[in-house]
Amino acid sequence: MIKNTHLYNIVFSRDDYMEVLMKLENHQDSIYPVKAKKVISNLDHATSMEDRNPYNEVLDELYNVMDVLHIERVDRPVQSAFLNVREILDYISEIHQKLDDINEIKRGIKKDYYENQEAIELISCLHRDRISIDDIHELKYVALRFGKLPLSQIEKIKYFDSYPFVYQELSHSDQFAWVVYGGVEHSIGEIDNIFSSMNFEEVKLPQFAHGKMEEAVAELKAENKTMEAYLQELDQRIEKVKEDNEEQLLGDFWKAYRLKELYKKGKYVVDLKTKAAIYAFSSLSKDEIEGIVNIPGLTIHELPIDTYQDQGVEGPVYVENNAFFQPFECLFTFKPGEKFDPTILAGVVTMISAFVLLGDLGVGILCILLSLVARGNIGKLLQRVGVAVTIGGLLSGTVFYSMSLYDSIFVVGTNYAMKIGLFFVINIAVLLVCSLVKKVTKRSIKSKGGLSWQ
The missing domain is CATH 3.30.70 (Alpha-Beta Plaits)
Structure with a gap:
C-alpha cells in the first residue's frame, strides 16, 4: 500500500x-x-542556518580534558537540547587549572628526585675513589665540578691539554662517564665553557650531604622515599579530580557531540x-x-x-506492506504520484508459480540456503520462493529434476525446461503489466486534477 x-x-x-x-x-x-x-x-x-558550528571548540576541549584524565567515553543518553558553551569552557578551564597546579608540583618533585638519584650515583663514585664530601665542601680557591660526560666526547678532552684544569674519570655507564674536573676559581668559568661544549651535565652535591658516604647516601634515599610518597599523594589528587568530574564531563561530552551533529542539520532550517x-x-x-x-x-x-x-524537490514515496510480502517490494521502483502498489499481487503470483512450476526438493532447499547468504529483501525473497519450491517438491518428489524419491502426488507436466521458462514468462509479464498499471494510474490521477509530481 x-x-x-x-x-x-x-x-x-x-x-x-x-x-x-x-x-x-x-x-x-x-x-x-x-x-x-x-x-x-x-x-x-531568508537564509539557511549553515554557519560555523559553535560546538566544535567545546567538543575539542572535552576530548582533551577527558584524554588527560583517562576518562573512557561511555555513551550517555541526552535528555536536553540546551548547553551553555561558555559555562562549559569555564568549567573545563577550572579543571585544567587544578591539574596544572598538581602537575607543576609533580615536575618540581621529580626534578629534585632525579637530581638526588644522580647525587647518589656520584657519591658512590666518590666513595670508590676515597674522596671526602666534607673536604669538597671546605675547598677554597679551587672549584670542582662533578657530573656526566657522554662517552663519545671523552676523546676530545686531549685537545684542551694546554688549559689549566685537572680531570679524572670516576666510572662508566653505557652512555656516560662520571667525571670530575677542577681549576682555580678565577679561571673555572673558561673551563666550564670547554666542558659545556662537550655536553657535560653537572651534578651538584646537596648541601645537606656530609660526613660519611653511607650516611650521605642514606639521607638522600630517605628524602627520595618521602618524595615518592608525596608523588603518590599527588596522583591520588588527580584521580580525585577525575572521580569528582567524570559524570559531568561525560554528560557534557555526549550532549555537545549530539548538538554538534544536530547543528550540521541546520541546512534543513530556514532562518527567518x-x-x-x-x-x-x-x-x-x-x-x-x-x-x-x-x-x-x-x-x-x-x-x-x-x-x-x-x-527539484520531490517527496519520498511511503510503501507499507505486511512483513511477509515486504521483500517483494524490491521488484518495483516507486515514483512520486503513483498510487498503485502491486507488491502483494506480484508476491502471490511469484509464490504460486514457484510452487506449481518449479516444485523440487533440491532446488527449494538450495534457494533457502542461498537466502542465508544474500542480504536484505533479496535474501528474504529467495527464502519465500525457496519455501514455495520446497513445498512443491514434497508433492512432486523430485530432487534437482533428475531423480524421484517417490511417486508424484501432484505434478504439472514433466518437461522441466518448459516449466522453468513458463515461470519466468509469467512473472516477467506480471511485472510489466503492474508497471504499466502504475504509470496509467499516475497519469489518470494527474488528468483528473490530482497533485502533479512530474
Whole structure:
C-alpha cells in the first residue's frame, strides 16, 4: 500500500530550532526535511542556518580534558537540547587549572628526585675513589665540578691539554662517564665553557650531604622515599579530580557531540530572523507532527505537494506492506504520484508459480540456503520462493529434476525446461503489466486534477 505524502511548513521560534531538530531526528524514518537552500529562493530575507558550528571548540576541549584524565567515553543518553558553551569552557578551564597546579608540583618533585638519584650515583663514585664530601665542601680557591660526560666526547678532552684544569674519570655507564674536573676559581668559568661544549651535565652535591658516604647516601634515599610518597599523594589528587568530574564531563561530552551533529542539520532550517522554519515531507498527519514537536508558538501549514517541484524537490514515496510480502517490494521502483502498489499481487503470483512450476526438493532447499547468504529483501525473497519450491517438491518428489524419491502426488507436466521458462514468462509479464498499471494510474490521477509530481 502506498501511503499519502504531505508537505508541511513547520514554523517555530528561532531559539527553539535545536530542540525541534532533536525531536524530528527521532522520527527520521517518517519525516523527511527539505534542504533550506532549495526553498529560500522564493522567500525574501531568508537564509539557511549553515554557519560555523559553535560546538566544535567545546567538543575539542572535552576530548582533551577527558584524554588527560583517562576518562573512557561511555555513551550517555541526552535528555536536553540546551548547553551553555561558555559555562562549559569555564568549567573545563577550572579543571585544567587544578591539574596544572598538581602537575607543576609533580615536575618540581621529580626534578629534585632525579637530581638526588644522580647525587647518589656520584657519591658512590666518590666513595670508590676515597674522596671526602666534607673536604669538597671546605675547598677554597679551587672549584670542582662533578657530573656526566657522554662517552663519545671523552676523546676530545686531549685537545684542551694546554688549559689549566685537572680531570679524572670516576666510572662508566653505557652512555656516560662520571667525571670530575677542577681549576682555580678565577679561571673555572673558561673551563666550564670547554666542558659545556662537550655536553657535560653537572651534578651538584646537596648541601645537606656530609660526613660519611653511607650516611650521605642514606639521607638522600630517605628524602627520595618521602618524595615518592608525596608523588603518590599527588596522583591520588588527580584521580580525585577525575572521580569528582567524570559524570559531568561525560554528560557534557555526549550532549555537545549530539548538538554538534544536530547543528550540521541546520541546512534543513530556514532562518527567518526571529522565526525559523523547516519544510518536510511526511506521511503523518498535521496533528501527529504537532504532537511530536510540541513546543510553544508552533505553527504548521500544509502546502501543495508540488510546491517546490521547479526547484527539484520531490517527496519520498511511503510503501507499507505486511512483513511477509515486504521483500517483494524490491521488484518495483516507486515514483512520486503513483498510487498503485502491486507488491502483494506480484508476491502471490511469484509464490504460486514457484510452487506449481518449479516444485523440487533440491532446488527449494538450495534457494533457502542461498537466502542465508544474500542480504536484505533479496535474501528474504529467495527464502519465500525457496519455501514455495520446497513445498512443491514434497508433492512432486523430485530432487534437482533428475531423480524421484517417490511417486508424484501432484505434478504439472514433466518437461522441466518448459516449466522453468513458463515461470519466468509469467512473472516477467506480471511485472510489466503492474508497471504499466502504475504509470496509467499516475497519469489518470494527474488528468483528473490530482497533485502533479512530474
